[in-house]
Amino acid sequence: MKSSTPVKIAMIGGGSWATALIKILSEGNNSVRWWLRSKTDADHIRQFHHNRSYLSDVQINPRKVKVCTKIREAIRDADFVILAVPAAFIAEALTGLTPTHFAGKHVVSAIKGMIPATNQLVTDWAEETYNVPKDHLSCIAGPCHAEEVALEKQSYLTIASTGNECAQRVSDLLTCRFVQASPLNDLYGVEYSAVMKNIIALACGITHGLGYGDNFQAVLVSNAMQEIRRFVDAVYPMERDLSRSAYLGDLLVTAYSPFSRNRTFGTLIGRGYTIQSAQTEMNMIAEGYYAVRSIYAINSTYQVRMPIVDAVYRILYEGATPTAEMALLKGKLV
Ligand SMILES: NC(=O)c1ccc[n+]([C@@H]2O[C@H](COP(=O)([O-])OP(=O)(O)OC[C@H]3O[C@@H](n4cnc5c(N)ncnc54)[C@H](OP(=O)(O)O)[C@@H]3O)[C@@H](O)[C@H]2O)c1
Ligand SMILES: O=P(O)(O)OC[C@H](O)CO
Helix, strand or coil, X not given: CCCCCCEEEEEECCCHHHHHHHHHHHCCCEEEEEECCCHHHHHHHHHHCCCCCCCCXXXXXXXXXXXXXXXXXXXXXXXXXXXXXXXXXXXXXXXXXXXXXXCCCEEEEXXXXXXXXXXXXXXXXXXXXXXXXHHXXXXXXXXXXHHHHHCCCCEEEEEEECCHXXXXXXXXXXXXXXXXXXXXXXXXXXXXHHHHHHHHHHHHHHHHHHCCCHHHHHHHHHHHXXXXXXXXXXXXXXXXXXXXHHHHHHHXXXXXXXXXXXXXXXXXXXXXXXXXXXXXXXXXXXXXXXXXXXXXXXXXXXXXXXXXXXXXXXXXXXCCCHHHHHHHHHCCCC
């Protein structure tokens, strides 16, 4: 039987995914403190009960969700702290917090990116920076676009942790009328796969922007799955079934959905936009842009064969032209 006491949760981030997760959590018996960096956005939510900047159709229930702009206030009473700011900005968002502030709390990463300064997974970084024990760390994964959550379209999430109890508790929080969340005990494999699929989506977008068709895309995605397998098996070997939705499903939705931020960013690059103009054109963050640099750096140790990641890295960071780089990649796929 579920407890009648609301679970106390802090949501960190004011973007699309934070807004979608707030909607999911509002379906259950939860009390949420929602931290946004923008005071104007926070005031607007308090007054009009929706986020004017992202998923503005989602209604925010003021009885369940209290908005704030002070990070200490947001996490003070929380049992679960959910991180939903892009990885490149999460350290800045948590400025002023120390391990003491996180004592006894569960930290849940909803982020699919790497910490650029240290090339760490977000949960590794939270463990090291805030002394969060492994059994209090988890990540939210699976094929799930915020836009479809806003429309209450049936969706699935996987909650990964190193042990089962933590993942089960977070799965219970996130299961609702239109979301089914399931636990999985592969925290690092799931986190790395989620990061990698964003880079693959950039490649899908770039080739789409260059005019490659569905035949090529299918081969690209099949090869990408093998590339992800080689990398996660080298970095964190364990028995895992990569055909599960946390891995393959997430890759597919990102590679093919028009909602995908990473694919959209890649498409703009393939069409000839500069990186800066592509970033300006999109109101949202494509994690793969930052992540490819980290994965490329990590792979200098492991030396896994990753032609797709290498191609995206050379286009985004070494000035290679999309046309020439994808022509080279063509010959490396089977
Ligand atoms: N969107 C999805 O469907 C989805 C699904 C699964 C996972 N994710 C993951 O969720 C994470 C967040 O993505 P998103 O889609 O919510 O991003 P988004 O819609 O682009 O929103 C980005 C958020 O980050 C904030 N931000 C930017 N720079 C910041 C800074 N320096 N300090 C603090 N906050 C800053 C933005 O604040 P301002 O609005 O004030 O600029 C905004 O609230 C990513 O890791 C993404 O991979 C997203
Ligand atoms: O598909 P993207 O690039 O918007 O990434 C969002 C999520 O990771 C999809 O599960």
